[in-house]
Amino acid sequence: MSITNIYHLKALNIKGEEVSLEKYKGKVLLIVNTATECGFTPQLNELEELYEEFKDHNFVVLGFPSNDFGNQEPRKEDEIQSFCQVNYGVSFPMFSKVKVKGSDAHSLFKFLSDRVQNGKVSSKPLWNFHKYLVDKEGHVVDYFLPVTKPMNARVKKRIRALLSL
Incomplete structure (x- = not known):
């Protein structure tokens, strides 16, 4: 059986523009379902820190807001982007809100x-x-x-190995 990759998939970025995930070919990715009103929301800070640390080595964090858990992402896309930038300095790519579980989950998830x-x-x-x-x-x-924080030693070790650092 040949294992497929994510490059055949597409998603809408936070501005509503379709993006082929093939755009990220040759990069190591950390894909995360985010929410702005979650107890884990402060992880956005560490996700940005991780992105800043490794972005020059072909690493990208991709954030996918989702309202699937506890209605913790009630904001619209422009509000999400602003919240993430203002409160956590997020500069990594953010995408439009998606479902991440169930039969109507986004094809990526x-x-x-x-x-x-x-x-x-x-x-x-x-x-x-x-x-x-x-x-x-x-x-x-x-x-x-x-519960695993983005700057956790195990996460960073796996990223370094994939980046050959």
């Missing part, structure tokens, strides 16, 4: 969470700030639960 599709990981988001690590070839290689 269906792919990320289903081993049959991605060939490696079977882990559906159980809350906000579930993190998926994707290698330079677009393959899902690992995931981190919401």
Whole structure:
């Protein structure tokens, strides 16, 4: 069975423009479902810190706001972007709000969470700030639960290994 990558998928950025994930070919990605009114929202600070630390080495954080858990993302896209920039200095790419669980989950999150599709990981988001690590070839290689902070040593070690640092 050939393992597919994320590059066949598309998503709307925070401004509503369609983006092919092929744009990120050759980069290591940390894909995160975010929410602005969650107990884990301060992780946006560490996600930005992680992005700043590794962005010059072909690493990108992709944030996907979701209102799937506890209605903790009530804001509209422009409000989300402003909130993230003003409160946490977020400069990594943010996308439009998506569903990350259930039958109407966005195709990216269906792919990320289903081993049959991605060939490696079977882990559906159980809350906000579930993190998926994707290698330079677009393959899902690992995931981190919401309680795992972005600057955690294990997260950074996995990123460094994928970046050959």
